Amino acid sequence: MSAAEISFDKKVVKSAGMKQMDRLIFAAIGYVSIALLSILCIVPFILIISSSLTEESRIVLEGYKFFPSEFSTEAYKILFKYPDQLIQAYTVTILVTLAGTLVGLFLTAMTAYCLSRRDFKWRNQFSFFFFFTTLFSGGLVPWYLMMVNYLHLKDTPLALIIPLLLNVFYIIVMKSFMSNIPEAIVESAKIDGAGDFLIFMRLILPLAKPALATIGLFLALGYWNDWYNALLFVSSENLMPLQYYLYKMLGNLDGIRKAMAGSGAVATTPLPSEGLKMAMTIVASGPILIAYPFIQKYFVQGLTIGAVKG
Amino acid sequence: MNRHGFWNDVVKYRAILLMLAPAVLFFLLFAYVPMVGIILAFKQYNYAGGVFGSPWNGLDNIRFFFESGDAWRVTRNTALYNIAFIVINNLLQIFAAILLFEVGGKWFRKITQSVLFLPYFISWVVVGAIAYNLLNYDIGTVNVILKGFGMEPIDIYNTPAYWPYILVIVSAWKGLGYGTVMYLAAITSIDTEMYEAAEIDGANIFQRIMKVTIPNLYPTVIILTLLAVGNIFRGDFGMFYNMIGNNGILFSATDVIDTFVFRSLITSNDIGMSAAAGVYQSVLGFATIMLVNYAVRKHDKDRALF
Incomplete structure (x- = not known):
């Protein structure tokens, strides 16, 4: 009787622990995925802003980049x-x-x-x-x-x-x-x-x-x-x-x-x-x-x- | 007596009828009267004759549209792209909505939701500019990165094979926020008691999503998918035109009915061909919507559109 009770308790504890684990895994997947999607949505805009602020000769030479290799407001x-x-x-x-x-x-x-x-x-x-x-x-x-x-x-x-x-x-x-x-x-x-x-x-x-x-x-x-x-x-x-x-x-x-x-x-x-x-x-x-x-x-x-x- | 009743009603509702008049006139002028122009599909249009004076040429326009192979190509492209958009966009939006609902504090959710919504607010021209920035052969960011890894640059604007993937990504990117917010609203309206019951039954978070959240989203998914399937022969002109423009090299993989109709009208000035393709699209679209609606009606009357 008492043995059964103990094993039952263990089960509850175990399943509660599993649940905690599931939640952690899920939260990790969730945060990472949403953060990645958000970055994908905003990166093109950063790219455009950076490109618009890059010295023209550098663009022609090196292409568009995430950070201006030579800052210039000439375009504006x-x-x-x-x-x-x-x-x-x-x-x-x-x-x-x-x-x-x-x-x-x-x-x-x-x-x-x-x-x-x-x-x-x-x-x-x-x-x-x-x-x-x-x-x-x-x-x-x-x-x-x-x-x-x-x-x-x-x-x-x-x-x-x-x-x-x-x-x-x-x-x-x-x-x-x-x-x-x-x-x-x-x-x-x-x-x-x-x-x-x-x-x-x-x-x-x-x-x-x-x-x-x-x-x-x-x-x-x-x-x-x-x-x-x-x-x-x-x-x-x-x-x-x-x-x-x-x-x-x-x-x-x-x-x-x-x-x-x-x-x-x-x-x-x-x-x-x-x-x-x-x-x-x-x-x-x-x-x-x-x-x-x-x-x-x-x-x-x-x-x-x-x-x-x- | 009946006539009398009709005029009585006109007098009775005169204010409402007057208030409806501008919109009625608008749709008569810009939707119903142009339907008469369907006859242009069966005419050899010339500017002197106009819509009514130009000579008939029977099914010549439509025959040419089919025999040139254009009809099959643009129909196939339009339908396949739309199917890919429907499936991928919806899955991604549901995925993002569920994650947003389950994880994160108020601030995380607020900020990421705003960021995901950003692409929805910009015009297709700006999307075209972004594509140019990313995909240009000489200075595009993609090639800059490839070269950075010591790889050969790729000539994206001259290679049709890349474009189905690019267009699917662009469509997903632009629509992600809108769809996510819509599905998020649907998830938020699910009765919280169902979640509490799942909790008591010992369901873990994955089981809860599979057994409670997703089944509760079915009605929304079905309605949205039906609407989209009804429009399966309507290409998103703004996207295709700003991404590809008049770059003929890519047409085999990217030409849809709408871009074909536009080019026939504006670029090659072939009114008869353009009208024929337009009518073909309208009839195909109408038949599809009726069919979809009929099927839904038979299955579940409440879900039908009309």
Whole structure:
């Protein structure tokens, strides 16, 4: 009897020890793996920063490295010496992002509100009308011809704003958020004689602030990072957004050299091309890299709202 | 009577209908009306005639698309890349989410989660710049390291065989944070009582993950995989275009339907061919989504998308 008890105790002790061991092994694997993945995610950025701060002749001779073998801010100096084109690209991106985000957010919220109203007889039909566009489309060509040949939007700011303005997925996320706003609020406002638009503006929008912040930031990020619509619709240098300017610069520095020559640089001066490309990459993504630690929680919110039902 | 009722409803919902009008107009103009342009796939487009005035040429565009071998190549590439992305990205994201959930203090989790999320926020153009920095033949970091070990540099931008691996890594790298956060949210919402029960039953940490965490992730995995499988014939244009661009040497291994459609339209200005490939993609995609949804519906009605 007592012998059995002792052996039983031993077993418990042993299994507890094993458990401790498992936990240790797991923690070791866990910390190492996560740390490795994190390093892999951040190393390319360090590489770019280091490359942008390396003396050009050293890059040409030794290649890009994790630490500048000879420190130099020449690439940045040249970038900012003739900043007209850069400032123009920043201006385009900022204005397009602001306009697109504000208008897009308002339309997304207004549309989502209509679809979230349970007393609206045709809300399923309209939901399907929007949803169907995610299932089937006419493809790139007809859409492109609509933008260019019929609406004549080539080389206009609208060509950068319209394509990203409304997104069915954002409407659905917003709608599912608004569906959780108690109907009683709408009902009581109606009894007080408020119209649907007034209810939306005065009651729904303030209550939907968390969703507005999330969708607004998704929209803003989309606009800030957009280069595709510029690739399709922009040939004028005055309308190049930041990412497209970077894209141009990576592909063809001659064009940039000419643009700089136009703004006063001497075209024959050899540019620190390789360092310049990396400096431009940092300048183009700088604001996002600085802002993202503060805004990422809204994206996480969006993912969790959206994950409820695709 | 019925008509009467319809107009009564229009009057009743006039404010809501007006509020819906901008979005309805938007999708009519930029989604539904362009569907008419599908006819371009069956036309010999010329600028004088436009969409409606150009002469018909039957199935010539589509026949040429298939006979040139392009159709098979881009379809195969698109589907295989997407399958690889779905499998590898999801496994990696689930792996990272489980580890993040199980180990680490608040700070470790917060910082690493932020770092993993970083690639999500940058544009594909910046990813292209990073690739250039790493893979360039003369000055790329990969070759710098190889040379440092006394090895021969490799000409990555001229060797198609490397690219399936590179693109899978890039896709995993960019999507890791987003997916990890999503799976982490799913794990966090698992009932803690299940973990306590596992604890009392003497399960160790590996058993707990295999028997509690992973089974509870199935619904999320299934929904995400279905969404992704439905889009299996849609290539990620931003990634492929910024990584490869117009480097024809790599096309055998990297050309997807979307890059083919784009090049036909913008580079070679072959409207008919581009439209044909686009319609082919749309029909294929639509059929896939319907099929996937039908299968899920049959299996489990609640999981279906629609």
